[in-house]
Amino acid sequence: QVQLVESGGGLVQAGDSLRLSCVASGRTFSSSTMGWFRQAPGSEREFVAAISWGGGRTDYADSVKDRFTISRGNAKSTVYLQMNTLKPEDTAVYYCAADAGGWIPRRRSYREYEYWGQGTQVTVSS
Numbered sequence: 001q002v003q004l005v006e007s008g009g010g011l012v013q014a015g016d017s018l019r020l021s022c023v024a025s026g027r028t029f030s031s032s033t034m035g036w037f038r039q040a041p042g043s044e045r046e047f048v049a050a051i052s053w054g055g056g057r058t059d060y061a062d063s064v065k066d067r068f069t070i071s072r073g074n075a076k077s078t079v080y081l082q083m084n085t086l087k088p089e090d091t092a093v094y095y096c097a098a099d100a101g102g103w104i105p106r107r108r109s110y111r112e113y114e115y116w117g118q119g120t121q122v123t124v125s126s
Contacts, residue, residue: 002026002115004096009120012086016124020081022096022117031102034079036070037110038092038122045095047108051079057103064090086124093119 008020020036035050049070050059058070069082079096097113104112 002098004098004115004117006094006096006117006120009094009122011123011125014087014124014126016086017082017084018086018122020083020094020096020120020122022079022081024077024079024098024115032098032100033103033107033113034072034099035097035107035113036079036081037095037097037113038090039095039119040092043092045110047110048094049081050107052103057105059106059108061108083122086122088124088126090122091124092122094122095119 002024003026004022004024006022012018031053033050033052036048037045038048039045047061048064049068051070051072055072067085071080096117098115099113
């Protein structure tokens, strides 16, 4: 089993920045893809960003491209989401996700990820 624990959410104003962290523990695998998704009330869980095991390949939703940056720590078991220029429409619960499979371009469906964290709330006020 793999456990994912997110942290870093909070209440900020529009234009502010936040950095989310996700730490993976338990069974580890050397080719995992990790990603971030978000879900607002009444909406489906939507893709935000993903990163390959080595960190050399990334993918972003159009709505966050140029504002958010996904990265992996040196130990590879930690993934970050730096969120800049936050907007009220970024308000959601943010979930960390992982899958043992290797990198697949545009893997953007929540159904394609096997492991999930409990989520962290991000609220952006206008």
